[in-house]
Amino acid sequence: MRLLPIVGLTLMLVAACTGTSAPTSDDRVVTLVTHDSFVVTPERLEMFKNATGVTIKVLASGDAGELANKLVLTKENPIGDVVFGIDSTFASRVLRADVLAGYSSPEAKNGAHRYQLAPANLLHAVDVGDVCVNIDTARLADGAGPRTYEDLLDPKYRDMTVVEDPATSSPGLAFMLGTIANFGESGWLDYWAKLKANGVKVTSGWEEAYTQEFSGSSGKGPRPIVVSYASSPAAEIGDNGVPRTSALLDTCYRQVEYAGVLNGASNFEDAAKVVDFLLSEPFQSDVPEQMYVYPTRDGVALPDSWSKAAPLPAASRSLPGDAIDANRERWVEQWRAVVFG
Incomplete structure (x- = not known):
């Protein structure tokens, strides 16, 4: 779920940076x-x-x-x-x-x-x-960027959006659930069909989406719209004190x-x-x-x-835990049929 993942952390976080010895059998x-x-x-x-x-x-x-x-x-x-x-x-x-x-x-x-x-x-x-759509404000300057889920369907944002696969990614799953909460069972799949038609790209996880495909972070990728977190812009403060990215608070899932x-x-x-x-x-x-x-x-x-740069969203979407548990696998399979089918 994080902005700065450390892959494979399976160590004792006690000795290396503090000068203390590693645990013994008596600890x-x-x-x-x-x-x-x-x-x-x-x-x-x-x-x-x-x-x-x-x-x-x-x-x-x-x-x-x-x-x-x-x-x-x-x-x-x-x-x-x-x-x-x-x-x-x-x-x-x-x-x-x-x-x-x-x-x-x-x-x-x-x-x-x-x-x-x-x-x-x-x-x-x-x-x-909170998982939200983030945008590269340099690429989408002067209010030209999207604000809502629906805005991502505008042809002017064709081939600009990258999201994570909900089957393999926690933020990807949260974003999918946000579209279900927003559009309901009757409309969310149609939304994804239109998003696919507008050139959305899907990656397996957050790190690939944010650090490789997104233009507003370290990877300087080709796409200025990405699913990340409401807090992500706090890590993208320029030398001038201004964040290079912005979270769209109308697209957040708690x-x-x-x-x-x-x-x-x-x-x-x-x-x-x-x-x-x-x-x-x-x-x-x-x-x-x-x-x-x-x-x-x-x-x-x-x-x-x-x-x-990173205010906590006042009104994020959510779904009841029992509804997620009962429908998660079906929703993911439906999503995959629409996006990859």
């Missing part, structure tokens, strides 16, 4: 299973270890969809103790599979409760990251990422402390600049640039 270690885009300042982990005696071992396990699938497939022999990165598009699958142990974090009352799911003691909201203790955690009490840490002020204050998402904790200050 209390909690394995945090997460997505490939998890990033945290090593000093935050060292502070947690000093306060609790617990070392956090980070095990990256693909994107949000892969992460959810792995937890379900390994629930009889869990690969870790705590999970972070189950987002709202996959949460119902994980909840239904009974892979989580009940734990009510005292830190949840500080803001995470606003996004709680039923039952409330299984998953705790760590961050919010994603929330959750954490919880896994059934079979080797040490439940230490695993619970890690969940508390993910909801605590030290970790939450690290979230915006490390993972380019919005913290759920009340009172956590955002970087100054975010107020202009």
Whole structure:
């Protein structure tokens, strides 16, 4: 889900940047299973270890969809103790599979409760990251760019849009769900047929779409319209202090990422402390600049640039979790039939 993914992060995030030694067999270690885009300042982990005696071992396990699938497939022999990165598009699958142990974090009352799911003691909201269409404002200057889903169908934007495949990408799935929420069951496939006719390009994931195909970021690709995040423009501030990109806030779908203790955690009490840490002020204050998402904790200050470049959308679309769970596979197959058929 992230703006700055770190592929294959399966290391102990404790020693390299802090000068401390790696954990020994005598240390209390909690394995945090997460997505490939998890990033945290090593000093935050060292502070947690000093306060609790617990070392956090980070095990990256693909994107949000892969992460959810792995937890379900390994629930009889869990690969870790705590999970972070189950987002709202996959949460119902994980909840239904009974892979989580009940734990009510005292830190949840500080803001995470606003996004709680039923039952409330299984998953705790760590961050919010709205998926939205982004545009390269240099290529589409002076108000010439699109603003809505419908605008992307205008022939003047032919061959300008790149999106991610919802079968393989969390933001791609969120964008597809946003079109369903916007156009309804009766109209969303027709919308995608028209988007295909207008030259939309589909990539397997966010990194390819944003860093290779999109013209407004590092790859300087050919397409000035991309599906990314409301927070993405905060990473595209020019030397003049002006963002090079803009998120279209009328095209956003709300994603929330959750954490919880896994059934079979080797040490439940230490695993619970890690969940508390993910909801605590030290970790939450690290979230915006490390993972380019919005913290759920009340009172956590955002970087100054975010107020202009990356405001949290006031009214994002969403769908009920049970509706997503019941229809996700059918919707993705319908989408593939229209876009690739």
